Amino acid sequence: MTVKMIQPPFLIPGDGLAIVSPASIINPDYVKGAVKRLESWPLGVSVSPHCLGKSGAYAGTIDERIDDFRQALYTPEVKAILCSRGGYGCVHLLDQLADDVAHNPKWIIGFSDISALHALCVSRGIMSLHAPMCKHLTAEPADDRCTQYLRQILFGELPHYHEKTHPLNRCGEARAMLVGGNMAVLCGLIGTPYDVFRPGTVLFIEDIAEPPYKIERMLYQLKLSGRLASLAGLIVGRFTEYTENPGLGGTLxxxxxxxxxxxxxxxxxxxxxxxxxxxLPLIEGAEVTFAVGKQSVELSFCIK
Structure with a gap:
């Protein structure tokens, strides 16, 4: 599958980055720590008006969260947007932000529920960055490899990942567009304009606190709809905070x-x-080379 994707411009020292909270409430200490880390790169960091807000379980009302995101998108000095955290709520923003994102290609950074915003970017033909957020930038040391890879990607230095094998791996190679993210979030978008399960792509998946039977049910949805069969490759990430169920006939x-x-x-x-x-930070919408061998798993990004 060949799709012409728009790559947001890479950053240069001194560029602006805005921190927004498109979903759940964020611990202010994590934002403070992230600002300190990002300013050391160096970037000019701004914190959106409702980033530290509270409206029920969310950082702001739907309108407040949309306004913060739009302000970041339309501010010329801002070249990248870091989502402070995930947590449910991004789905509220998709239709309202679709045209704004399309008209202002910038690096949108985050994971977990931010997978919905990555799906929006893919639907508009724009690359985005599935990567750590404020808690990671605060809690992990400066030389943490994921933090360093995030910095390198933003400034245009693309990594080549060389990772360990697993007994269940299936060897092979693929060159295709990379899409994916949180399983529950992405499966909730099937049949919408933000459906990322496209033929000929390399798909990566992960999730947290989902029982194995629910993951299997989501996979059956993909299988029965023909989406699993049409992939070019599959990257199974880390599934966490769940209990194995031997009654299902195997581990997850x-x-x-x-x-x-x-x-x-x-x-x-x-x-x-x-x-x-x-x-590890992954560039959604980028063409990648994905090679699973007996000794290692290799992933590299084919963009300039």
Whole structure:
């Protein structure tokens, strides 16, 4: 599948970055720590008006969160937008922000529920950055590899990931567009304009606190709709905070392996992406080379 994607401009020292809270309430200490880290790169960091706000479970009302995001998109000095955290709520913003995002391609950064915003970017043909957010930038040391990779990508230095193998991996190579994120969030967008499950892509998936039977149910939705069969490759990330259920006939990874065993594309398991400290930044919408071998898993980005 060949799709012409727009790559937001890479940053240069002194560029602006805005921190917004498009979903749940954020601990102010994490924002403070992230500002300190980002200013050291160096970037000019601004905190959106409602970033530290509270409206029920959310950082602001829907209108307040939309306004913060729009302000960041339309401010010329702002070249990237860091979502402070995930947590449910991004789905409220999709239709209202669709045209604004399309008219102002900037790096949108985050993961978890931010997968909905990445799906929006893909739907508008714009690359975005599935990557750590404020808590990680605050809690992890400056030399943390994911923090360093995030910085490098933003400034145009693209990494080549060389990761460990897993017994369930299936060897092979693919060159295709990379899409993915949180399973529950993305499956909730199937059949909408923000459906990322497209033929010929390399898909990466992760989730937190979802029982294995629910993950299997989501995968059956993808399988029965033909979406699993049409992939060019599958990256199974880290699934966390769940309990294995032997009654299902295997571990979660084994269940996923069984779901895709009839297909011939490369598959890797336990790739470092998800709700874990070792959460490698991935450029959504970028063409990648993905190679699963007996000795390692390789992933690199084919953009300038």
């Amino acid at each position: 990874y084994e269940l996923i392996s069984q779901m895709v065993e009839e297909y011939d594309y490369p598959v890797c398991f336990d790739f470092p992406v998800g709700h874990v400290p070792d959460n």
